[in-house]
Every structure is written in C-alpha cells, then in structure tokens.
Amino acid sequence: KKNPGKYIHARNVYNAIQINRIQKESISDAGAMYLELLKQQKMDPTFYISAYFEARFHDIVLLDSTAKMNRHSMILCVIILIDNHNRSRLVATAVVSDETKDTYIWIFENIIKATGGLAPRLLYTDADPVMIAAVDSCLPMTKHHFCLFHIHKNLEKHFLGKYHDNWKKIFNDFCYVRNSRSELVFEKRWCELLYKYTDASSYLNSQLYQHREAWALCFTHRAFNASVQSTQRVESYNGIIKTQVNGLSSLLELENSIKRLLERESRFTRINKTIGLLPVNRDESFYNKYFNNIDTSIQKFLTPAILKLQRDEINRSIHYRCYIASLKDELRNNADAESPNGMFSEDMFDANVIKLEQLIA
Numbered sequence: 001k002k003n004p005g006k007y008i009h010a011r012n013v014y015n016a017i018q019i020n021r022i023q024k025e026s027i028s029d030a031g032a033m034y035l036e037l038l039k040q041q042k043m044d045p046t047f048y049i050s051a052y053f054e055a056r057f058h059d060i061v062l063l064d065s066t067a068k069m070n071r072h073s074m075i076l077c078v079i080i081l082i083d084n085h086n087r088s089r090l091v092a093t094a095v096v097s098d099e100t101k102d103t104y105i106w107i108f109e110n111i112i113k114a115t116g117g118l119a120p121r122l123l124y125t126d127a128d129p130v131m132i133a134a135v136d137s138c139l140p141m142t143k144h145h146f147c148l149f150h151i152h153k154n155l156e157k158h159f160l161g162k163y164h165d166n167w168k169k170i171f172n173d174f175c176y177v178r179n180s181r182s183e184l185v186f187e188k189r190w191c192e193l194l195y196k197y198t199d200a201s202s203y204l205n206s207q208l209y210q211h212r213e214a215w216a217l218c219f220t221h222r223a224f225n226a227s228v229q230s231t232q233r234v235e236s237y238n239g240i241i242k243t244q245v246n247g248l249s250s251l252l253e254l255e256n257s258i259k260r261l262l263e264r265e266s267r268f269t270r271i272n273k274t275i276g277l278l279p280v281n282r283d284e285s286f287y288n289k290y291f292n293n294i295d296t297s298i299q300k301f302l303t304p305a306i307l308k309l310q311r312d313e314i315n316r317s318i319h320y321r322c323y324i325a326s327l328k329d330e331l332r333n334n335a336d337a338e339s340p341n342g343m344f345s346e347d348m349f350d351a352n353v354i355k356l357e358q359l360i361a
Contacts, residue, residue: 061091061120063131065099066242075099076241076254077107080233081120082226085305088233090265093258104134112138122223126150132211146215148229151208158203170197179217186218287314 079092127146180186213219244257
C-alpha cells in the first residue's frame with residue numbers, strides 16, 4: 001500500500017517473514033535438551049549424562065586478545081572458527097589476568113575438554129612468543145600460522161627507527177623472500193637477505209627463521225586455510241565488543257555483550273539457512289550450460305556460499321588461455337622472477353597462478 005509501484009522480490013518477502021518471526025530460543029533443539037539435562041545433573045548428583053560432539057568446523061581457528069574491556073584491566077581472549085559457509089563463528093571467550101604460557105595452556109586445555117578432545121587443525125595467532133610456546137606444548141598436532149599483518153607491524157616496529165627511509169626497501173625484500181613457492185628458492189633468497197642486511201640478521205633469524213613454517217608461503221600453502229592470512233576476522237569481533245564495553249565496564253557487562261553477540265550470530269545463521277532453502281530462479285550461465293554434470297555433482301557436497309565460489313571459478317575457466325609447454329623450456333624460466341614490491345602474494349590478484357617449475361620444485 002505504501003509503495004504501489006515498487007516491485008518486491010519474493011525472496012525479500014520470505015526474508016522479512018523470517019526476521020519478524022518470533023524465535024525466543026537462540027540455540028538448537030539438541031542444544032536446549034543438553035542444557036536441560038545438565039540442569040538435572042546439577043540438581044541430582046546421581047544423574048549421569050555424557051555427550052558426543054560431532055567434529056565439525058575445527059579446520060581453521062583464529063585467536064586474538066585485547067585489553068581495556070573492563071574496569072579490572074583483565075584481558076579478553078576471543079576464539080573464532082570458519083564454518084563450511086565461509087562464515088566466522090564465535091566459539092569461545094576467556095577473561096584472563098595475564099598473557100603467559102600457563103594462561104594460554106589453560107585456555108587450550110579447557111577448549112579441548114569442552115569439545116571432547118577436538119583440537120584445531122590450523123590455528124592463526126599474532127606470533128606472540130608465549131603463544132608459540134603454549135601451542136607447541138598443548139597442541140602438538142595443530143599447524144600454527146602467524147598473522148601476516150602482525151609480522152608486518154613487528155618488522156616495522158623493529159626496523160623503521162634503524163633504517164628510516166630504507167625501511168620500505170627491507171620490507172619489500174622480505175616479501176620477496178616470503179613469497180617463494182619452493183623451499184629451495186626460499187632458502188636461497190633468505191641467505192641473500194641476511195647477506196644484504198647483516199645488522200638485521202640477528203632479529204630475522206631469532207624471531208622469524210626458526211618459525212618459518214608458520215609464515216613462509218612455501219610451507220603455509222600446504223595446509224588448507226580458506227584464504228585466511230591474518231587474524232582480521234577475530235579482530236573484527238573484538239571491534240564489535242569494544243563498541244559496547246570499555247575500561248569502566250564490569251565483567252558482567254562484558255559477559256552480556258558477548259552473549260548479545262552470540263544471539264545476533266545465531267539469528268543471522270538461522271536467517272541465512274532459511275534463505276538458502278528458498279527456491280529461486282538462476283540465470284543461465286557457463287557452469288550449467290557446459291558443465292552441467294559437474295555442477296549437479298558438486299551441489300550434493302557444497303554449501304551455497306562455497307558452491308557460488310566454485311561456480312564463479314567455472315565461469316572464469318571459459319576465459320582461460322591454454323598452450324602446450326615444453327618441460328625443458330619451462331625449467332629454463334627464471335625462478336627468481338620479481339613479484340610486486342611490498343606485497344604478500346595473497347594480496348595479489350593472480351596469487352593462485354602457479355608455474356610448472358613451482359609445482360615440481
């Protein structure tokens with residue numbers, strides 16, 4: 001009635017209905033039942049309950065800590081993961097008084113206990129030395145990767161005052177080394193970097209080289225990481241919480257802020273799940289015109305968000321340029337070809353282009 005001439009898409013109607021539907025419970029039916037059983041166990045010590053948690057979404061976990069969230073100056077540690085829709089999900093928070101190795105071990109041990117022994121396959125952190133020690137001690141089977149943004153900031157903090165205007169040059173050279181796609185090339189370039197900046201070699205060796213498997217591309221690209229290269233996702237969660245609490249807030253106010261964030265995340269998940277089930281018309285494209293059998297098969301296994309990424313890649317494949325290459329000629333190519341200055345390869349639009357020589361190196 002308000003907009004008689006405006007076209008309203010059916011999906012918008014379904015979405016509006018879903019948003020306005022009264023849903024008091026922000027947890028699943030199984031979750032509600034589990035909480036009810038826990039209450040019964042608390043009231044009756046003889047009542048026994050045991051739950052088996054399905055091992056889902058522990059491939060990629062990100063962790064970050066932030067201060068000034070409460071009047072007691074306690075530190076909030078936020079842990080998120082990436083689900084099969086490529087969305088960030090808040091899975092754990094911890095309020096601690098310090099950032100020591102024992103504290104992080106306590107956090108990891110409680111997470112493992114709460115998940116029935118489930119440990120992350122890949123963990124991203126800010127490369128704090130005590131965090132490294134805690135992960136090595138408590139999560140021996142977890143691949144530990146460093147946030148590239150924090151590596152950049154640490155290098156800047158350490159070398160900007162020493163090199164001044166030449167700081168960008170050393171960072172460009174570091175990126176050139178880091179982006180190497182084979183160990184052989186990486187080691188060669190690393191030696192050249194140390195020879196060129198002898199006064200920086202001590203820091204580079206002690207703080208970075210001994211942990212090279214956590215940041216050098218020739219090592220990190222061996223593990224599935226959902227295109228993650230930093231802890232930015234978890235830092236965005238911290239940013240949302242900071243808008244609701246500050247250094248004068250109580251611990252209860254902090255807890256309520258986290259609870260509201262979880263409720264909002266749960267509501268968002270329900271809405272998107274409903275939208276994904278809605279019947280919608282799809283414009284004809286390359287993926288269902290030329291690759292219909294493939295598209296039909298992958299629909300059985302991929303979630304809507306990941307399916308869209310796959311279809312986009314199929315559409316782009318129509319424009320690929322292919323040619324027959326000689327192995328001898330390819331091996332003669334320059335393995336040390338320059339990459340854009342001051343960029344990690346993940347930030348380059350053609351980062352996924354791999355040459356034959358890099359594949360067999």
